[in-house]
Amino acid sequence: MAEALIRQRIEDLAKAIHTKDINGVMSLYASDIVSFDIDPPLRYIGADRKRRAWQEVFAAYSGPIAYEVRDLNVTTQGELAFVHSVNHVHGTLASGHASDLWLRWTACFRRIEGGWLIVHDHVSVPVDLKHGQAALNLKA
Amino acid sequence: MAEALIRQRIEDLAKAIHTKDINGVMSLYASDIVSFDIDPPLRYIGADRKRRAWQEVFAAYSGPIAYEVRDLNVTTQGELAFVHSVNHVHGTLASGHASDLWLRWTACFRRIEGGWLIVHDHVSVPVDLKHGQAALNLKA
Numbered sequence: 001m002a003e004a005l006i007r008q009r010i011e012d013l014a015k016a017i018h019t020k021d022i023n024g025v026m027s028l029y030a031s032d033i034v035s036f037d038i039d040p041p042l043r044y045i046g047a048d049r050k051r052r053a054w055q056e057v058f059a060a061y062s063g064p065i066a067y068e069v070r071d072l073n074v075t076t077q078g079e080l081a082f083v084h085s086v087n088h089v090h091g092t093l094a095s096g097h098a099s100d101l102w103l104r105w106t107a108c109f110r111r112i113e114g115g116w117l118i119v120h121d122h123v124s125v126p127v128d129l130k131h132g133q134a135a136l137n138l139k140a
Numbered sequence: 141m142a143e144a145l146i147r148q149r150i151e152d153l154a155k156a157i158h159t160k161d162i163n164g165v166m167s168l169y170a171s172d173i174v175s176f177d178i179d180p181p182l183r184y185i186g187a188d189r190k191r192r193a194w195q196e197v198f199a200a201y202s203g204p205i206a207y208e209v210r211d212l213n214v215t216t217q218g219e220l221a222f223v224h225s226v227n228h229v230h231g232t233l234a235s236g237h238a239s240d241l242w243l244r245w246t247a248c249f250r251r252i253e254g255g256w257l258i259v260h261d262h263v264s265v266p267v268d269l270k271h272g273q274a275a276l277n278l279k280a
Contacts (some may be wrong), residue, residue: 036266038188038267040278041278050168075220082216084176106262108246124265124266126180126181127265132273134273135180136269
């Protein structure tokens with residue numbers, strides 16, 4: 001039951017990202033979310049900062065963003081849940097270039113006042129530590 | 141109570157990393173762990189693969205590895221827990237160069253047969269997507 005609700009929330013999130021619906025996207029996050037996002041800084045805290053991060057993502061793409069959540073795994077008990085997936089993001093950048101990226105997504109949820117909210121997320125690609133390069137061409 | 145146990149497990153993990161105690165490190169992981177690790181691939185599954193990843197890390201450093209877990213946040217209920225922290229790793233590489241790195245660490249635990257084990261982890265640094273660079277010089 002909790003798992004079905006969380007899966008629905010994540011499906012809604014992907015749709016909201018696709019249509020750049022900022023309020024739809026933000027409805028997933030707790031006000032005090034601690035985020036380890038794909039780009040710097042190392043960490044940030046709070047939904048206001050998360051909103052800004054999404055607004056920057058939306059501005060970086062000229063049209064809709066294709067956002068697919070693949071291999072979603074959901075573990076839940078009581079009022080906690082954690083999920084992970086590999087997400088495929090592609091679209092046309094404002095520069096006109098096509099972007100096609102697979103990222104790793106982990107999100108930790110709490111049920112707060114009856115609704116499931118993300119209190120912590122972690123989004124990344126692997127890196128080649130030796131050469132300081134991001135691994136942007138991996139596929140699931 | 142669960143939180144104190146998990147904090148102790150993580151303290152033990154940091155000590156085991158420091159002394160390159162592979163069995164101590166591996167005692168934290170569930171056999172079917174799904175790992176989003178700092179370097180490629182995008183994802184891997186299983187404790188055998190995790191053991192190999194740690195053996196490669198240990199071989200990359202010529203001496204002990206200083207591993208500090210900073211700002212550890214633990215959330216637990218029943219038989220689930222999730223934790224996150226920013227970890228400071230430094231030491232001398234086999235090449236003779238000094239390495240000093242801050243990474244983001246998220247770990248999801250389940251209590252399995254009475255013991256807390258990591259069933260999913262996510263370790264990363266942020267990246268500059270535009271230039272394809274890993275952000276290796278950030279500090280918490």
